[in-house]
Amino acid sequence: MTLMKTLLGATASLALTAGAALADPALIFDLGGKFDKSFNEAAHNGAQRWGEETGGSYNEIELQSAAQREQALRRFAEAGFNPVITMGFAMADPLSSVAPDYPDTKFVAIDVTWLEAPNVRQIGFAEHEGSYLVGMMAAMASESDTIGFIGGMDIPLIRHFGCGYAQGAKAVNPDIEIIANMTGTTPEAWNDPIKGSELTVNQIAQGADVIYAAAGGTGEAVLRTAADEGILSIGVDSNQNHLFPGKVLTSMLKRVDVAVYDAMKAGEDLETGVFNIGLAENGVGYALDEHNASLVSDEMKATVDAARQQIIDGEISVASYYENDSCPALTF
Amino acid sequence: MDFTTALQILDSTVRLSTPLLLACLAGLFSERSGIFDIGLEGKMLMAAFISAAFAFTTGSVWLGMLAAIVASMALSALHGLASITFRGNQLISGVAINFLAAGLTVLIAQNWFGLGGRTPSLETGARFESLTLPLADSLAGVPVLGPIYAELISGHTLPVYFAFACVPATWWVLYRTRFGLRLRAVGENPAAVDTAGVSVIGMRYAAVAICGLLCGIAGAYLATALQAGFIKDMTAGRGYIALAALIFAKWRPWYALVSCLLFGFLQAVALRYQNIELGPITLPGQFMDALPYILTVVILAGFVGRAIPPRAGGEPYVKER
Numbered sequence: 001m002t003l004m005k006t007l008l009g010a011t012a013s014l015a016l017t018a019g020a021a022l023a024d025p026a027l028i029f030d031l032g033g034k035f036d037k038s039f040n041e042a043a044h045n046g047a048q049r050w051g052e053e054t055g056g057s058y059n060e061i062e063l064q065s066a067a068q069r070e071q072a073l074r075r076f077a078e079a080g081f082n083p084v085i086t087m088g089f090a091m092a093d094p095l096s097s098v099a100p101d102y103p104d105t106k107f108v109a110i111d112v113t114w115l116e117a118p119n120v121r122q123i124g125f126a127e128h129e130g131s132y133l134v135g136m137m138a139a140m141a142s143e144s145d146t147i148g149f150i151g152g153m154d155i156p157l158i159r160h161f162g163c164g165y166a167q168g169a170k171a172v173n174p175d176i177e178i179i180a181n182m183t184g185t186t187p188e189a190w191n192d193p194i195k196g197s198e199l200t201v202n203q204i205a206q207g208a209d210v211i212y213a214a215a216g217g218t219g220e221a222v223l224r225t226a227a228d229e230g231i232l233s234i235g236v237d238s239n240q241n242h243l244f245p246g247k248v249l250t251s252m253l254k255r256v257d258v259a260v261y262d263a264m265k266a267g268e269d270l271e272t273g274v275f276n277i278g279l280a281e282n283g284v285g286y287a288l289d290e291h292n293a294s295l296v297s298d299e300m301k302a303t304v305d306a307a308r309q310q311i312i313d314g315e316i317s318v319a320s321y322y323e324n325d326s327c328p329a330l331t332f
Numbered sequence: 333m334d335f336t337t338a339l340q341i342l343d344s345t346v347r348l349s350t351p352l353l354l355a356c357l358a359g360l361f362s363e364r365s366g367i368f369d370i371g372l373e374g375k376m377l378m379a380a381f382i383s384a385a386f387a388f389t390t391g392s393v394w395l396g397m398l399a400a401i402v403a404s405m406a407l408s409a410l411h412g413l414a415s416i417t418f419r420g421n422q423l424i425s426g427v428a429i430n431f432l433a434a435g436l437t438v439l440i441a442q443n444w445f446g447l448g449g450r451t452p453s454l455e456t457g458a459r460f461e462s463l464t465l466p467l468a469d470s471l472a473g474v475p476v477l478g479p480i481y482a483e484l485i486s487g488h489t490l491p492v493y494f495a496f497a498c499v500p501a502t503w504w505v506l507y508r509t510r511f512g513l514r515l516r517a518v519g520e521n522p523a524a525v526d527t528a529g530v531s532v533i534g535m536r537y538a539a540v541a542i543c544g545l546l547c548g549i550a551g552a553y554l555a556t557a558l559q560a561g562f563i564k565d566m567t568a569g570r571g572y573i574a575l576a577a578l579i580f581a582k583w584r585p586w587y588a589l590v591s592c593l594l595f596g597f598l599q600a601v602a603l604r605y606q607n608i609e610l611g612p613i614t615l616p617g618q619f620m621d622a623l624p625y626i627l628t629v630v631i632l633a634g635f636v637g638r639a640i641p642p643r644a645g646g647e648p649y650v651k652e653r
Contacts, residue, residue, distance in 0.1 A: 033448040033449065033564075034448050035447045035448030035450065036448070062448070181603075181606060182606065185618060188565070188568060191563055191564065191565065191566075192566075192568055193559050193561075193563050193566060194348075194554065194558055194559060194566065194568065195568075195603065197558070197559065198344055198347070198348065198600075198603050199603055201344065202340065202344065202603060202604050205336075205337075205340045217450075217563060220453075221559060224453060224560060243453075
């Protein structure tokens with residue numbers, strides 16, 4: 001045991017010295033996994049881009065269970081990685097206990113904005129603003145005046161998405177009906193394609209002809225079912241238009257890739273504090289490319305771009321679900 | 333709730349019940365022969381992955397199905413080897429199979445496709461398409477019965493019809509054939525069967541093999557009919573719900589149909605209505621998800637009838653003491 005301790009201590013100090021010289025960044029993916037085609041994959045893309053441009057290397061881990069969060073954080077911090085980038089709101093609690101123990105390490109928390117920690121860069125996205133824009137597009141594309149929203153795990157963040165979406169849709173068509181469902185209340189909801197498909201079929205049966213999926217890995221099943229059934233869908237986080245060309249109306253972009261890229265680029269000189277990035281900073285937006293060009297009319301684009309500018313200028317204010325834990329346009 | 337909504341919920345019930353029903357009948361064969369099988373979940377998961385992987389590589393859903401059956405039967409053989417030949421603890425062997433499948437599927441998927449433990453999406457031809465039964469379109473106009481035929485009975489994938497056909501087939505095999513009689517006897521009193529000159533080991537292996545076959549089809553249904561591809565842990569506890577349904581059905585085929593339809597119905601309702609308002613109280617959707625397990629506990633506790641498992645269940649057969 002003593003020998004083991006000595007060995008471990010030696011390895012740790014070795015790693016620390018090595019870290020001090022190199023200080024590679026580290027990236028912790030959340031439970032959806034690196035290739036969820038959505039939230040985590042965006043982070044992966046950002047990190048890859050940084051690697052290709054700078055030739056730098058980084059370490060990463062895909063969490064397999066909630067219990068690994070703190071363990072992974074400590075291991076990376078202990079090994080001298082800097083900054084340590086974490087994905088998702090669920091890292092808030094582990095961060096609040098780990099970050100004070102490593103004052104010289106900088107942490108990045110994506111989707112966390114409420115921690116009191118001097119060495120954490122907390123990045124929140126104005127998802128409601130981006131969702132507002134795709135909600136407008138959904139309402140304009142809908143012929144049945146019924147649109148759907150399928151969320152992943154039922155958490156305030158996902159309601160925040162749905163709330164912006166509903167406000168956008170109502171801004172275009174005050175009489176539009178919005179059907180909102182959540183896949184579940186546990187982290188498994190991010191990876192439950194069967195439930196996702198079944199909810200999609202249900203919403204279509206209730207008349208929805210555009211469905212917005214904010215459900216991590218489950219979202220792909222929603223998009224595919226929508227494509228199979230011949231209705232439009234809206235992707236989330238990453239640009240998902242290419243998954244089913246001509247069937248995905250647009251994707252609500254959340255530029256997690258840019259946030260990760262910037263953090264890695266800044267390296268140890270990273271600025272800490274709370275950052276909220278929205279439409280003005282291009283932190284959120286909607287995707288337009290060759291896969292959905294035929295679906296988005298000029299009129300649609302003009303309306304949405306005008307609304308985007310109005311939100312930036314403060315002429316339209318999109319209510320945030322967080323403000324009083326309720327949504328003016330949608331009840332969940 | 334109007335007629336169309338009811339029809340849609342029942343339609344959804346049929347789709348969601350199918351994997352439960354196949355797995356439940358699989359467990360029925362195994363447990364009726366005296367081999368408890370906690371590993372239904374693992375076998376389905378492995379079959380789901382193998383079917384998606386082979387269907388994607390070969391482009392043929394049938395080859396995927398075949399490979400899934402082979403993989404599931406291989407796990408069954410492992411369970412048989414551990415619990416029949418080596419007389420190990422059946423529950424532990426089953427749990428081991430679940431863990432093995434949960435880990436292996438993701439590992440192989442990552443190594444094979446490099447997509448983080450999932451398979452690529454399957455294209456048409458590599459997955460089961462829904463079948464339109466004859467006359468479904470022309471009869472759809474008939475009041476009441478027309479929509480029931482066109483929406484509820486027609487328009488499912490092939491494994492769905494197979495699963496429902498399995499119920500009378502299972503009943504017939506168990507209660508009307510010599511094989512079935514021996515199978516049931518092996519689960520109740522293996523010594524008597526042995527005295528009659530029938531191989532207990534052979535009967536139990538046959539039962540476990542049928543269990544593997546049905547689990548294979550259930551898994552392939554999940555990945556190539558209900559979905560178009562494999563995602564890690566996509567069975568999401570359906571193997572356990574099937575076990576609960578088996579107990580609820582008191583190990584009988586027709587009751588299994590009823591209990592699987594009931595559990596499928598509960599899932600369908602929970603998906604359609606996230607909260608159910610019953611006058612003054614509101615039931616959260618999670619309650620519906622938990623209801624199958626609650627009902628099983630109620631049945632096991634003996635409040636509603638009694639569920640008596642096969643007498644020799646869980647015990648390895650030792651010829652001489």
